[in-house]
Each structure stands twice: as C-alpha cells, then as structure tokens.
Amino acid sequence: MNADAQAQIEADIQSDKARNDDLPKILYKQAENSIIYLIKGDWNKNSIANVEDEIAQLESEIIAASNVDKIIIDLNKCGNIDTSGAFLISKILETAKNHEREAKIICQNEDLLNLFNKINSYHWDYTFDTVRYTGIALFGKKVYDTWKRFYNELISSLNFxxxxxxxxxxxxxxxxxxxxxxxxxxxxxxxxxxxxxxxxxxxxxxxxxxxxxxxxxxxxxxxxxxxxxxxxxxxxxxxxxxxxxxxxxxxxxxxxxxxxxxxxxxxxxxxxxxxxxxxxxxxxxxxxxxxxxxxxxxxxxxxxxxxxxxxxxxxxxxxxxxxxxxxxxxxxxxxxxxxxxxxxxxxxxxxxxxxxxxxxxxxxxxxxxxxxxxxxxxxxxxxxxxxxxxxxxxxxxxx
Structure with a gap:
C-alpha cells in the first residue's frame, strides 16, 4: 500500500470518528436514589431520529425504577441543540415529573436553559432555575461572553x-x-x-x-x-x-x-x-x-x-x-x-x-x-x- 492510500484511509477513519462524535448519545450513571443522564453530541432535526427509540426505553426504565427519586440531565457536554432535540430531551423530564420524581437540569449555558424553559412552558408547565453568578464570577462570565461573541462575530465576518x-x-x-x-x-x-x-x-x-x-x-x-x-x-x-x-x-x-x-x-x-x-x-x-x-x-x-x-x-x-x-x-x-x-x-x-x-x-x-x-x-x-x-x-x- 502506497503512502497516498494509507493517508486516505487514515483521513477516512478520522472523518468517521468526527461524524460519530457529533451523533446524539445518552450516557448515564445511577447513584443511590438518582440517575444522571449525560447528553452528548448534536441534538437537532437531522440526528434525533437515531435516539427516539432510546428515549422511549429510558422513559420506561424511569417508570419501572421505583427506588429512584431524582432524575438529572447534564447538558454541559452536549453539542448543538435545536428545538426538536430539546423537546425530545424534555420528554425524559416530563416522564419523571408525571411519576413524582424530582427533575433537574445541569447546564452552564444560560441560552440553552432558556430554550428548555420556553419549551417546558408550552408543554410540561414547569421551569428550571437559571445559573446565577455573583461577584467575580459574574464579571468573569461577562468578559468571557463578550470575547466569545467577538470571536464568533470575527469568524462569521471573515467567512462571509x-x-x-x-x-x-x-x-x-x-x-x-x-x-x-x-x-x-x-x-x-x-x-x-x-x-x-x-x-x-x-x-x-x-x-x-x-x-x-x-x-x-x-x-x-x-x-x-x-x-x-x-x-x-x-x-x-x-x-x-x-x-x-x-x-x-x-x-x-x-x-x-x-x-x-x-x-x-x-x-x-x-x-x-x-x-x-x-x-x-x-x-x-x-x-x-x-x-x-x-x-x-x-x-x-x-x-x-x-x-x-x-x-x-x-x-x-x-x-x-x-x-x-x-x-x-x-x-x-x-x-x-x-x-x-x-x-x-x-x-x-x-x-x-x-x-x-x-x-x-x-x-x-x-x-x-x-x-x-x-x-x-x-x-x-x-x-x-x-x-x-x-x-x-x-x-x-x-x-
């Protein structure tokens, strides 16, 4: 096998790996009386069809788990989420609420929390507290958000x-x-x-x-x-x-x-x-x-x-x-x-x-x-x- 063919194979492997990293995934771990679901990948209208059956199975497991009092959704590792993906994830929280389990979202992205609260206000009638910062943390967040917007604006402008x-x-x-x-x-x-x-x-x-x-x-x-x-x-x-x-x-x-x-x-x-x-x-x-x-x-x-x-x-x-x-x-x-x-x-x-x-x-x-x-x-x-x-x-x- 020549060097060009080997390089092409390695490039294809890296490309497949990158695509797999973008696919929606749900990882979970169970503590004494709670289950933590780690959401990863991109959850949008083009990809959520791959996990609809898995969501339905998770809802059944939540209903059957009588020893679980709290359901936690961790969104800190997720990729891009649109309204369809957020709605599908919210079904887990809705199932937990309907069966008298405490539902909670862990997320540092305030915009993402606002998206879930907007969806829940239309369908499930409950909201989640946004992340509150005080003192130096608030100042640091403002600086970080400003530079992040500047960077995104710069990249978008150069692209255009x-x-x-x-x-x-x-x-x-x-x-x-x-x-x-x-x-x-x-x-x-x-x-x-x-x-x-x-x-x-x-x-x-x-x-x-x-x-x-x-x-x-x-x-x-x-x-x-x-x-x-x-x-x-x-x-x-x-x-x-x-x-x-x-x-x-x-x-x-x-x-x-x-x-x-x-x-x-x-x-x-x-x-x-x-x-x-x-x-x-x-x-x-x-x-x-x-x-x-x-x-x-x-x-x-x-x-x-x-x-x-x-x-x-x-x-x-x-x-x-x-x-x-x-x-x-x-x-x-x-x-x-x-x-x-x-x-x-x-x-x-x-x-x-x-x-x-x-x-x-x-x-x-x-x-x-x-x-x-x-x-x-x-x-x-x-x-x-x-x-x-x-x-x-x-x-x-x-x-």
Missing part, C-alpha cells in the same frame, strides 16, 4: 468576506453574470444621491479646519501654513473618512434593511429554490456599486472641503486666491493618492458588513432593527480601525 471575494472574482471573470440593472440602481441611490450631503458636510468641515488652524497658527506668525494644514487634512483623511462614515450610516443601513426585509418575506429562500445565488443577486451588485461610487464621492468631498477652507482663508484671513492656490500646490499630489487608496477598501468593508447583517436577519421586526443598528455601528467602527491601520502603514513607509 471570503465567500464575497470568491463570488466577486467569479463575477469579474464572467461579466455577463453580473446583474447590471440593480447595480446601476444601487449606484444611483447609494452614490449619486449621497453627493449633496457629502458636499455639504465636507464644505463645513473644511471651513472649520481653516478657521481653527488659522487661529492656532496665528500665535506663531504662520497663518499662511493654514492652507497646507487644510490640504493635508482634507486630502489624506477627512474627505475619505467623512464619506465612508456617511455611507456607513446612510447606505449600509439601507442594504441591511433591504436584504433583511427580503429575508423576512422568504424572498431569498425563493431565490435559492429557483437556483438563483443570493450572493450574485444581492451582494455583488452592492459591492460593485460602492467600489465604483465611493472614489467619485471622495472626489466631490475633496473639492467641497477645499472650497470651504478657501472661502474662510480668502474672506476671513485675507489670503488672495492666487496665494491660496500657490500654497495648495505645494502640498503635493502624494496626499491626494494617499486618501484615494483608502476609498475602495472602505467601500468593500461597508458593503460586506451591510449585506452580511441583512443576511443574518431573522423572521421578526426586532431582528431587523437590531441588525440594521449593528451594521451601522460595525461599519463605522471598522472604517475608523482600518483608517488607523492605514495611518500606521503610511507612517512606516514615510508617505
């Missing part, structure tokens, strides 16, 4: 990003598969329609930078360098950053609400049933639209920011238009490209976050509102973080 990049690359190789009509419609609503608000905000930001910079530099007799401050700050940072934040608040929320509404009305499920890839239909057009429109919006933001600063410099500081343009040319084209390089990166991040949050919407309005808020917050947070990373990279490159 990889899937989007793959679909985007396929679209680039096959332009005929791109949905151009929705792409142009999104480019108009998310890009062209955002030009007025972008121009107004950057105009006033440029004016503020020029005014505040002149007040500070005037103390050192260097008022003329206000133009340099305005040019560097608008070209490198403020134009692209303000544009990205506006897109995060304006367009990202729209992406999440649009896709989330389609998720709630099962339109996405209908697409998948008809063989239409939701990524190609919904995500890729939004990514392309923002990749194209964000640099254009940044250009408008640059001109508006410089115009606002120029008005303040000319009418309030007494600089002539010729002097202003002369000093602005001294700033150099490098700062312009430093800012423009960030535009497509921010556009990609904003589009992915908005679409991903829309895909995560569940079948209720509360979920839609929560995910829309999360999309805006995450997009603004990531834009600022990535901008800081760009700043450190440019600093190391001395750009």
């Amino acid at each position: 990003m990889g899937h989007t990049i793959l679909c985007f690359w396929k679209a680039v190789l096959n332009p005929g598969h791109i949905r151009w009509t929705p792409t142009f419609a999104i480019a108009e609503s998310a890009g062209l329609n955002a030009i007025p608000i972008v121009c107004v905000l950057t105009f006033f930001i440029g004016a503020v930078i020029s005014f505040m910079g002149a007040q500070t530099l005037n103390n050192f007799g260097a008022t003329i360098f206000t133009v340099d401050l305005l040019g560097v700050s608008v070209l490198r940072e403020f134009a692209v950053l303000i544009t990205a934040i506006i897109l995060a608040g304006r367009s990202d929320s729209a992406f999440t609400a649009q896709i989330g509404s389609m998720k709630m009305t099962q339109e996405i499920d209908a697409m998948e049933t008809m063989g239409i890839n939701p990524m190609e239909m919904l995500v890729i057009p939004r990514v392309i639209a923002l990749l194209v429109m964000t640099p254009i919006l940044v250009l408008f933001a640059i001109f508006s920011g410089l115009a606002g600063g120029a008005l303040v410099a000319i009418f309030s500081l007494g600089l002539s238009p010729t002097m202003f343009m002369s000093r602005l040319q001294e700033v150099g084209i490098t700062h312009f490209w430093v800012g423009m390089v960030k535009a497509p990166v921010f556009a990609f991040i904003i589009a992915i976050i908005g679409c991903r949050q829309g895909m995560m919407v569940e079948n209720d309005v509360i979920s839609l509102g929560k995910n829309t808020t999360a999309a805006v917050v995450q997009a603004i947070f990531m834009v600022i973080v990535v901008d800081a990373i760009f700043a450190m990279i440019y600093n190391e490159l001395d750009v």
